Amino acid sequence: MPCWYFEKKDIKNSPSFRDGVDTLTEARYRREGARFIIDAGTKLGLRYDSCATGVVYFHRFYMFHSFKEFHRYVTAACCLFLAGKVEETPKKCRDIIKICQSLLSPSLFAVFGEDPREEVMTMERILLQTIKFDLQIEHPYSKVLKYAKFVQGDKEKIQKMVQMAWTFINDSMCTTLSLQWEPDIIATSLLYLASRLTKFEITDWQGKIPGTKIKWWDAIVEDISMELMEDICHQVLDLYSPENRKKDESPSLSPQTPSNKPPGGQPNAGGTPSKNRRAVRQLNNFSEFTLHLYKTTEFLKGTNTKAPHGLPTFSSILLQIDFEFQI
């Protein structure tokens, strides 16, 4: 069984990197591919989990192939096609191609070749073999909803916090986090980030032993360190850095639509937290983290909310909250 989790150094030394694609460009390709999947999926009326499954396939695929060898938009279309079938929300290949055509400029759509359908079909075989038919993917979304049920306190504040965590998970799809950590760890970390930003301190939860000193995240996942959580938060916050925002090409003109909201229904219960890879990662100390948060919010405050592609969900939420930072 292949392990689908990688060290940061392995991700850096990817097939694309070895093929002469620099790290920043690869990161941009990954962002563009992921957003493209989410945009196209949303336009097709697919649920967040179908889109997210497609994105994880996409990230895994490029741990084995180079972006020079396979164009990101063809791969993205194919990942969405396969994810739709796996998640029992199948979309016709023809319809997916139509949406791709509407989202891409004619020159970019040209990468689909003369027979786009055939191109996606061929790609599907390559994709399936590359991801070793490991089709079942768990996502942080259902985890965050599960944890939210377990947190106790002001309902409205919890709701706000969960919505923000949800947005962070949406955006985390553009990073390689799904290649680094299990969904429960990502969910916990981004819930932590949301709790910091909404200034809702989680002090009470279901099953809490009175007088205990343990933190809420210790009650959710075993051995999760503050350093690890902050490292994960940094990786998401980096998306909002001015450098990253300028460089991305905008294949789609519409920003992420708010349809990617948490559903009202029951979150998927079940799933035991996995126990592997709990190593303490590279440390980022607390003040650095706070500074990062501060800079991000300051930056976002200073920009128009109708920023380029992909990010407005975050900035608009941030601006909704009366946000004060004390450092």
Added chain:
Amino acid sequence: MTTQAKIVEELEFPYCENASEKYEKLTKIGQGTFGEVFKARDRKTKRIVAMKKVLMENEKEGFPITALREIRILQLLSHENVVKLIEICRSRAGAYNRFKSTFYLIFEFCEHDLAGLLSNVNVKFTLADIKRVMQQLLNGLYFIHHNKILHRDMKAANVLITKNGILKLADFGLARAYGGMTQKGAQKYTNRVVTLWYRPPELLLGERVYGPAIDVWGAGCIMAEMWTRSPIMQGNTEQHQITLISHLCGSLTPDVWPGVEKLDLYDKLEVPKGQKRLVKERLKPYVRDQFALDLLDKMLYVDPSKRIDCDTSLNHDFFWEDPAPSDLSVMLSRHNQSMFEYLAPPRRRGHIPQQQQARPPTDQHFERVF
């Protein structure tokens, strides 16, 4: 030719081995929902496996969703009584197959299927043997239901048995997860599932919100077949099947099955009136054990909400009264030939393909029980 097609030939896939390099095909042993099944041998380890070819020729939508379901579900389910998927292999893509590699699902090999065993008169099941078969079958079914999966194609041919007497549920080509909710309420599924002879009345009447009870009906039909040695209700059409069910289980009326009148096809099909329930009476000549008759009766309840579930079935006295379930390997050791429905004499061939209108078998003779 696309640029990709050219690359495909040279690609290496560390996780998806070349089927013909790794395995040697021996004989064809069956026809699954979406492709042929072969017996094959691992060239290196000499392990015998079953290879199921994924038919893709007529697929407009790429890799078939049914095959994706089967793979996903089998990866999720690991149980002694569920067939084990070892890996997925491919054939090399090249000009000869228009750069379209074929995929094979590689399964652990089981020597027999239940339909093949039942069609061989030399294979004798004692009461204790039947208990062991049903116990394992319900155990496997309990496990998959517990994991929120419906098999949706229970029939004797999909029940495999190794020469060591271990039973494995197979062919998850129609299986799917259940219990999901959509914005509009409970998830609806197609009712065009389950081979006609094993199809429960709720599906025949058009129910689209169904659950594990559909598999229990099939298990009940299989259990009766352990004694009758032929499928107990061999309908030619949906209408005929409903008639046969009514003759055995009594009329499908709101009295015994509240809500049946609301099912889509209740008014469209002719549902026989005034029939008495005769499950025990008509099975008695074959099944002499009282406990077996009682369990059969409960598995063949027409109202799915009153039909017994796997857990309760496993606690039924049938399994706990003497004689105790046997070790099947003893009986099977008397037979040294593989028995599959596919290879059996035509008496039992010609089962109705899934999701197709059942056609009256014309050139075959069926031994009818009812």
